Amino acid sequence: MVSVSTSQTAPSQAAPIAFLKGHGTENDFVIVPDPENALELPPRAVAALCDRRAGLGGDGLLHVVRSAAHPEARSMAGEAEWFMDYRNADGSIAEMCGNGVRVFARYLQRAGHAEAGDLAVATRGGVKKVHLAKGGAEGGAGDITVHMGRAVLPDDQVAVTVGDREWPARNVNMGNPHAVAFVEDLAHAGELRTEPPVSPASVYPDGVNVEFVVDRGPRHVAFRVHERGSGETRSCGTGACAVAVAAARRDGVDPAVTGEPVTYTVDLPGGRLLITERPDGGVEMTGPAVIVAEGHFDAVWLESAFG
Numbered sequence: 001m002v003s004v005s006t007s008q009t010a011p012s013q014a015a016p017i018a019f020l021k022g023h024g025t026e027n028d029f030v031i032v033p034d035p036e037n038a039l040e041l042p043p044r045a046v047a048a049l050c051d052r053r054a055g056l057g058g059d060g061l062l063h064v065v066r067s068a069a070h071p072e073a074r075s076m077a078g079e080a081e082w083f084m085d086y087r088n089a090d091g092s093i094a095e096m097c098g099n100g101v102r103v104f105a106r107y108l109q110r111a112g113h114a115e116a117g118d119l120a121v122a123t124r125g126g127v128k129k130v131h132l133a134k135g136g137a138e139g140g141a142g143d144i145t146v147h148m149g150r151a152v153l154p155d156d157q158v159a160v161t162v163g164d165r166e167w168p169a170r171n172v173n174m175g176n177p178h179a180v181a182f183v184e185d186l187a188h189a190g191e192l193r194t195e196p197p198v199s200p201a202s203v204y205p206d207g208v209n210v211e212f213v214v215d216r217g218p219r220h221v222a223f224r225v226h227e228r229g230s231g232e233t234r235s236c237g238t239g240a241c242a243v244a245v246a247a248a249r250r251d252g253v254d255p256a257v258t259g260e261p262v263t264y265t266v267d268l269p270g271g272r273l274l275i276t277e278r279p280d281g282g283v284e285m286t287g288p289a290v291i292v293a294e295g296h297f298d299a300v301w302l303e304s305a306f307g
Contacts, residue, residue: 019049022103023270023289025270030049030062031061036066037070041061043091060089061089062085062103094229096125098174098237099289105144123175146286148237151242152172152174159199160179167183172246182215209227221247248262273287
């Protein structure tokens with residue numbers, strides 16, 4: 001296995017490693033194509049690549065691997081050829097990333113591994129069904145819709161605190177955990193570089209994404225988010241889904257009861273997403289995804305960056 005986590009390869013033999021950079025509503029990612037899972041990317045390497053001052057910069061890293069080549073995804077290889085091995089900016093592993101799935105799919109389309117239409121992507125949160133609109137392979141035009149699965153709403157009562165303010169929050173799981181708080185002003189969220197205290201902490205033993213939400217109009221909300229392992233980001237796809245479902249329940253709407261889908265417009269600092277919850281409980285997210293650059297990074301630099 002080729003490794004960037006050791007210095008066994010002499011500098012003269014270290015080959016540059018391909019990368020791309022992309023974003024979905026300004027939630028940005030370093031993309032590392034590695035179809036056969038030949039690279040080791042330890043947390044310190046991922047953090048170095050995602051560093052905005054000394055590295056390439058990103059809210060996270062999308063490691064592109066064939067499902068059959070990755071031990072965590074082999075069981076999904078029959079459903080999805082490609083596995084999104086997603087890492088947070090600090091190198092920690094996350095179950096899912098909604099904006100990341102769209103950018104991942106855009107990369108596959110750009111690389112010739114997928115065409116406009118339907119696509120399955122394996123993630124740690126299960127296989128996600130994706131639809132790529134026509135026209136997106138070159139310029140990044142054309143929205144991408146991701147079937148995000150069902151929202152789970154545990155009964156746990158949680159609260160979010162910023163300074164001397166505290167709000168009740170809705171516990172929503174979209175394959176990863178969220179605490180959704182409705183506030184009067186997005187400024188009340190504070191700086192969001194560190195995770196706001198959520199109590200009781202025992203509800204989220206592995207940390208949590210925290211969303212602060214305000215109303216913009218009928219079935220139209222906006223939010224800011226702290227993503228665990230990344231800090232405040234310009235957008236969070238799973239967070240947008242969690243926010244839309246929490247807003248629907250707050251508004252007394254449940255598609256499973258009404259038999260009608262409900263769609264919320266969700267504004268984020270980096271753009272806009274449309275979130276639809278279906279009567280069967282499935283949640284769909286639609287929005288843009290763009291590849292902005294590609295090149296190679298120096299494996300010797302990466303080793304020295306954390307070595």
